[in-house]
Amino acid sequence: MAISFIVKISGIVGSIILVLFLSLTSPTEIGPLGVLVFFTTLYIVIFSVFSLVWQAFSRFAYKRSVMRRKDYLCSAVLAFGPIMVMMARSFGAINLWTLSLIAVFLILTEFLVYKKA
Numbered sequence: 001m002a003i004s005f006i007v008k009i010s011g012i013v014g015s016i017i018l019v020l021f022l023s024l025t026s027p028t029e030i031g032p033l034g035v036l037v038f039f040t041t042l043y044i045v046i047f048s049v050f051s052l053v054w055q056a057f058s059r060f061a062y063k064r065s066v067m068r069r070k071d072y073l074c075s076a077v078l079a080f081g082p083i084m085v086m087m088a089r090s091f092g093a094i095n096l097w098t099l100s101l102i103a104v105f106l107i108l109t110e111f112l113v114y115k116k117a
Contacts, residue, residue: 004055004067011048014041039083047079054078070117077109 018041025034051067054075058064081102088098 003072004051007048007051007072010044011052014044014048017041018045039086042086043079043083046082047076050079051075070113073113073117074110077106077113081106 018038021034021038021041030038051072054071055067058067058071084102084105085094085099088094088102
């Protein structure tokens with residue numbers, strides 16, 4: 001129960017940091033450390049949103065009210081997908097081949113989490 005609370009609070013704090021970050025800085029003055037902070041907080045926000053969606057799905061589909069460790073790992077893997085798409089977009093390499101490779105990576109990683117965790 002405490003992990004769910006931490007995930008929700010970190011998502012709220014990360015959202016506040018992202019809003020402040022996007023309103024107070026520009027891409028030219030941010031620097032490499034700022035880019036790292038931006039993508040890290042974006043990952044935390046996406047992870048908290050995906051874990052809330054996963055929790056709602058497991059509550060309705062599996063009739064479970066408590067998320068397991070495996071559920072958090074699955075949502076952490078899924079949260080990395082949008083970050084990889086943004087990274088490919090920043091390199092200018094967004095096409096069907098890149099998106100299919102990202103999808104294959106996510107599917108294989110989810111399968112690994114499902115089997116090993």
